[in-house]
Every structure is written in structure tokens, then in C-alpha cells.
Amino acid sequence: MTSETELPTRTNQPGYPTHHFAMRFSSTPRGARLARRLAGQRLDAWGIPYDSDAHDALTLIVAELAANAVQHGRVPGRDFHLALALAPAGASATATVRIEVTDTRTECVPVLAAPAGDGGRGLLLVECLATRWDWHPRTDGPGKTVWAVLDVGVS
Template sequence: MTSNPPLPVRPTRPTQPRFPWHDFSMRFSSTPRGARLARHLAGERLDAWGIPYGSDAHDTLTLIVAELSANAVSHGHVPGRDFRLRLSAEGATLRVEVTDTRGERLPALAEPSDDLDGDGGRGLLLVAALTDRWGWYPCADGPGKTVWAVLEVEMP
């Protein structure tokens, strides 16, 4: 009887980066229901990546996903076209990207107004305040744009 040779030992990696590389991407219907589903699935994905529910990073990132997804539905909606959510993590950097198919409606920070009872206009101000950086770029492979936001996460 022969015995199998021992398996090679995988070398250990340094403790940095904090997160291994992760990537998640999915299309959602350009409806309020699609935006809610995007937020929900982003929350589950972040928890699976080690950013637990209830943590500051988790709450901030799901809020960013909610704002950018709502903007894609409200301002980037083209009938019959979906929006795409992409989350990625590498090191301590987490990135949210939301792509819609309406390239002529570009995101811009609104001036804070005295009308605090208004229904909208503060989403990107919130994203800018909560993230380390954000921006947008036009889609290279068709009509539309991608709005992105980056958060550097401190983990214990």
C-alpha cells in the first residue's frame, strides 16, 4: 500500500491588507424595488466580507449604496434599462460603483438650502460627507455614467 505525500504548506501572508480582494457586481431593475434590493444585497455581501451588521463601516456603506441606487433610479432611469451595482474591497479600501444608462444627467453637488423639509437634493452631499472621495466617469462601452465612492475602513 502506498501513502500520499504530504500537501505543500501555503506560505502565510502578512496581516496587511485587512481584506482580501473581493468583488461583487449585479444588475437591478431601475425601480424603487431594485434600489432596495441593491441595498439589501450590499449589506449581506459586506457582512460576508467581514464588515459586520451594525458597524459604522457597514452602516455607512449601505447608506451610500442606498443613495447612489436611488439616484440611478430617480435621475438615471431609462425605460427598459437596468442599473448596475459593483462593490469591491482591497486592503482597507472599499469602493461602491453604481452605473446607469443616462449619460446626459451628470451628478453635481447641490448647494445646501434652507428648505430642510424638501424631498431631495441632499444625497450627493451625504455621499461626499461620508466618504473619503467620490466622483463619476462616462461609460466607455455605451451610454451612461458610473458614480463611485471610496471609503477607507478602520477595522479592529
């Protein structure tokens, strides 16, 4: 299911999203790849152009969170969910993009891995690229949502 809505801008609520995208993807490498590609297209349509630093950082964050949902959060027969939201620029002239990836596995909690290991550096990349990130358990069923926020300049 895809939803793309243009919400009215409220001047008294600067965090109100002007754009929103949400879709479910199969918990496979192909689903993760499609999530990254569609997120990149949506960001470009929202004024964060391809090959900009913000676009590259955001698509890398989506790629890492989607790959983690597939590799560590996969439950056979269940999809993962990607949501993007763009909140308008306030007085600081920076907009905020929020990325959320939800899976249905409850026992795998996201943790930062040691940089010396053979793998598990995806969340370290998210930590370095995002303005902030965290996770929380789902309230509407089993699983968790990992989210990241990046403040960006939008033309």
C-alpha cells in the same frame, strides 16, 4: 448576473481587491432597495459587520447612489449596475471599499445640490461619508458611473 470571486492577495499590489461583487438591478425603487440589502449582506460576509459605523456608512452610500440611478439615471427598459470591491488593508491597517453604480442616462450629470433645497441632498451625504467620490462617462456604452471609496478597518 452575480459574481463573487476571491482573488489571490498580492503583496506587491496593496490595492488589488480580495473581494468583488457585481449585479444588475431593475431601475425601480424595489431594485434600489434590493441593491442596498444585498450590499449590506455582502459587506457583513466580508468582515464589515452589521451595525458598525463602516457598514452603516457604506450601505447609506449604496442606497443614495442606487436611488439616484433610479430617480435621475433611469432609462425605461434598462437596468443599473452595482459593483463593490474590497481591497485589503495595507500597512495602515485600513481596507478600502469601492462602490460603483452605473446607469445608462447620459444627460443627467451628478452635481451637489444646495443644502437649503427640498431635495437633492443624497450626494451631499455621499460627500460627507466617503473618503472620495466622483463620476465618469461609461466607456462601453451610453451612461455614467458614479463611484465612492471609503477606507475602513476590517476585522
